[in-house]
Amino acid sequence: MVEAGGWQVRAMRLWLPLGFFLIFALFPFYWMAVTSLKPNQELYNPQVMPLIVHHPTLKHYVDLLGETDFLTWTWNTMLVATVSTAISLVFGVMLAYPLARMNFPGSALVSFAVAATYLVPQPLLFIPMAEIIERMGLGNTLTSVILTYPTLLIPFCAWLLMGYFKSVPRELEDAARIDGASRLQTMFLVFLPLCKPGFISAGIFAFTLAQNEFLYALIFLTDTSVRTVPVGAIAELIRGDVFYWGQLMAAALLGSIPVAIIYSFFVEHYVAGLTAGAVK
Amino acid sequence: MSAHSEPIALPAIRRRVLPALRNWTEREDVFSWLMILPPMAFLIALVGYPFVYGIWLSLENRPVAQPGTFIGLGNFFSDFRDPTFWQVVQNTFVYTGAATLLKMVGGLGLALVMNQAFPMKNLVRAVLLLPFIVPTVLSTIAWMWILDPSFSVINWLLVHGGIAARGPSWLGNPALAMASLIVVNTWRGLPFYAITLLAGLQTIPPELYEAATIDGASALDRFRYVTLPLLKPVVFIVTMFSLIFTFSDFQLVYVLTRGGPANATHLFATYAFDIAMSGGQFGLGASVALAMLPPLALLIVALALYLRRA
Numbered sequence: 001m002v003e004a005g006g007w008q009v010r011a012m013r014l015w016l017p018l019g020f021f022l023i024f025a026l027f028p029f030y031w032m033a034v035t036s037l038k039p040n041q042e043l044y045n046p047q048v049m050p051l052i053v054h055h056p057t058l059k060h061y062v063d064l065l066g067e068t069d070f071l072t073w074t075w076n077t078m079l080v081a082t083v084s085t086a087i088s089l090v091f092g093v094m095l096a097y098p099l100a101r102m103n104f105p106g107s108a109l110v111s112f113a114v115a116a117t118y119l120v121p122q123p124l125l126f127i128p129m130a131e132i133i134e135r136m137g138l139g140n141t142l143t144s145v146i147l148t149y150p151t152l153l154i155p156f157c158a159w160l161l162m163g164y165f166k167s168v169p170r171e172l173e174d175a176a177r178i179d180g181a182s183r184l185q186t187m188f189l190v191f192l193p194l195c196k197p198g199f200i201s202a203g204i205f206a207f208t209l210a211q212n213e214f215l216y217a218l219i220f221l222t223d224t225s226v227r228t229v230p231v232g233a234i235a236e237l238i239r240g241d242v243f244y245w246g247q248l249m250a251a252a253l254l255g256s257i258p259v260a261i262i263y264s265f266f267v268e269h270y271v272a273g274l275t276a277g278a279v280k
Numbered sequence: 281m282s283a284h285s286e287p288i289a290l291p292a293i294r295r296r297v298l299p300a301l302r303n304w305t306e307r308e309d310v311f312s313w314l315m316i317l318p319p320m321a322f323l324i325a326l327v328g329y330p331f332v333y334g335i336w337l338s339l340e341n342r343p344v345a346q347p348g349t350f351i352g353l354g355n356f357f358s359d360f361r362d363p364t365f366w367q368v369v370q371n372t373f374v375y376t377g378a379a380t381l382l383k384m385v386g387g388l389g390l391a392l393v394m395n396q397a398f399p400m401k402n403l404v405r406a407v408l409l410l411p412f413i414v415p416t417v418l419s420t421i422a423w424m425w426i427l428d429p430s431f432s433v434i435n436w437l438l439v440h441g442g443i444a445a446r447g448p449s450w451l452g453n454p455a456l457a458m459a460s461l462i463v464v465n466t467w468r469g470l471p472f473y474a475i476t477l478l479a480g481l482q483t484i485p486p487e488l489y490e491a492a493t494i495d496g497a498s499a500l501d502r503f504r505y506v507t508l509p510l511l512k513p514v515v516f517i518v519t520m521f522s523l524i525f526t527f528s529d530f531q532l533v534y535v536l537t538r539g540g541p542a543n544a545t546h547l548f549a550t551y552a553f554d555i556a557m558s559g560g561q562f563g564l565g566a567s568v569a570l571a572m573l574p575p576l577a578l579l580i581v582a583l584a585l586y587l588r589r590a
Contacts, residue, residue, distance in 0.1 A: 013393070013396065014393060014396050014398055017389065017390075017393045018393050018394075018398075018404070021390050021393070021408065022404070022407070022408065024467065025407070025408050025410060025411050025467070025470075025471065026407065026410070027426075028411070028419055028422040028423055028426065028467070029410065029414075029419075029422070031422050031425065031426055031433065032419075032421075032422045035422075035425060043431075044431065046430070046431065046436075050431070050433055050436055051433070091318065091319035091322060092319075094315045094316065094318060094319045095315075095316055095319050095320075097315060098311070098312035098313075098315045098316055099316075102308050102309075102311070102312040103308060103309075104308060104309040104312035104313060105309060106313075107312070108588070110316060110320070111588050112584055112585070112588050113323075115583075115584035115587045115588055116580055116581070116584045117323055117327050118584075119524055119579075119580040119583060119584060120327065120331070120580065121524060121525060121527075121528035121549075121572075121576070122528070122530070123528045123530050123548065123549030123552065123553075123569055123572065124331070124334070124528065124569055124570070124572060124573065124576070125327065125330045125331060125334060126553070126569075127334060127337060127552065127556045127562055127565050127566045127569055128330040128331075128333040128334035128337055128566065129326075129330045130556070130557070130562075131333075131337070131562065132329075132330060132333065147326065148326060150322070150326075151322075151323065151326045151327050154319060154322070154323060155323070158319070159587075182302070182306060183305075183306055183311045184311075208413050211415050212415045212416055212417075214415075214416065214417050214530070214531045214534075215530050215531070215549075215553075218534075219557060229415070229418070230415055230416075230417035230418060231417075233417070233418065233421065234417060234421075234535060245425060248421050248425075249421065249422065249425065251418070251421075252418040252419070252421040252422055253418075255415060255418045256414040256415065256418050256419070259413055259414060259415065260410065260413070260414065263406075263409075263413050264406065267402070267405075267406040267409075270409075270413070271405070271409070271475060271479070274409075274472065274475060274476060275475065275476050275479035275480075
């Protein structure tokens with residue numbers, strides 16, 4: 001698709017639109033960083049040019065880490081995301097392996113059910129879920145979200161892994177079966193070790209989804225000691241009409257960094273997972 | 281059991297029962313179902329049961345912390361007489377339609393731009409996906425400040441660029457608040473569209489474009505007759521995903537406007553949340569949430585069937 005035309009054509013077709021999209025995509029993050037570094041008298045002075053920081057300060061970060069439970073929220077978020085991702089990967093494999101590899105009665109129904117469950121949005125379930133969690137006595141415990149997040153992640157992991165499993169050749173498994181390995185041995189010792197990239201894709205994706213979850217955490221976790229970062233920021237850095245903007249921005253930035261770092265290590269796996277459902 | 285029956289029974293179990301059990305679990309169908317049952321049970325308990333229980337709740341009058349009384353379709357009749365409910369229906373359709381359209385057009389545009397060769401392409405792609413991977417609530421906090429009534433940076437630019445004497449209140453005016461939400465939703469969802477469509481574009485064999493060029497097709501023709509038809513399945517899937525999750529959006533509205541001003545930006549999810557969690561009327565709230573089901577079910581079943589077939 002190489003076309004004739006000088007740098008003007010290339011600028012119009014590539015650099016101009018690309019620059020526009022990049023600024024659009026990144027400006028809010030720039031704004032987070034800049035705002036979090038401004039002292040209050042600069043932040044709330046409409047006369048000051050707001051696009052850059054004139055007197056940078058780390059005060060909002062110090063206050064956020066010292067005066068709020070931000071570190072506890074971060075720990076909670078990480079713990080919940082890690083455990084629910086692990087649960088979802090295990091259950092996801094248990095669904096995906098038979099669906100990808102075996103013939104059994106009911107497989108069509110199960111795979112439809114998994115796809116449908118994947119698509120059922122949370123707002124359809126949160127009211128009954130609130131009562132169920134309350135009745136189980138799990139209100140204000142991390143268990144409540146560790147138990148409910150996998151309902152969002154399992155169908156997704158199962159779907160993604162199924163696609164990956166189907167792309168792995170069968171010959172090794174057949175050979176193991178002929179050598180007398182049981183089905184369980186074949187799966188654990190021969191097949192699953194071949195699927196590491198699939199696990200990384202599904203794991204990264206599930207982890208970012210778990211970090212993003214807000215509705216269940218908002219309803220189930222009302223105590224500051226069990227809150228996750230998004231809920232803690234919204235519920236405790238905004239008090240009535242008072243917005244602690246500097247701290248809010250510092251929290252938004254610090255809360256985004258772990259996800260961004262993990263993502264940056266596994267971009268290719270993430271993109272593979274993202275596009276797996278739609279392209280193939 | 282007597283003391284010496286045991287040494288006789290155990291070897292018998294080892295010799296006959298265990299191999300039989302092993303043979304049974306080695307059967308393809310038995311092994312599959314044994315694998316599937318635990319996750320299936322988990323999902324039935326925490327998705328299937330709440331779903332059915334939600335339908336039951338919607339048929340009850342159930343103030344918070346009190347036993348409910350069965351009132352049939354009473355909650356739904358109250359919804360239909362509630363002008364705010366109809367406002368919510370309209371809001372949700374406007375929000376979903378406009379945001380999906382913007383994401384589709386913008387996403388296709390970005391995908392086409394990205395489909396050219398240029399240096400550091402992978403880095404650019406990774407950076408462009410950031411809005412999609414950063415937790416929504418956290419990035420929305422930044423947008424809240426960008427759209428702040430007194431300190432909006434957009435207004436500062438408008439005023440100091442000499443475009444307007446004073447900037448509007450982005451989240452205080454009903455129409456502007458809705459427009460702002462649509463833009464923020466687009467900001468977050470567009471990368472998903474673009475990267476997925478880009479992956480789709482890259483599966484189109486270059487020979488098709490060469491053949492079309494040789495046959496005298498212009499760039500526009502090539503887009504219309506080669507790119508679009510081959511991209512259609514990907515566009516379909518991405519659009520269905522986007523429709524389902526935009527239609528049932530909660531986070532963005534809850535953080536930016538809480539449904540205001542004057543219910544102008546309430547969606548099904550936020551309105552149901554207000555009634556159930558803030559108002560304490562679980563039954564009525566459940567009925568508002570369930571009102572989402574008919575259009576959603578159509579989309580979900582269509583997409584689930586399509587995905588399964590593919």
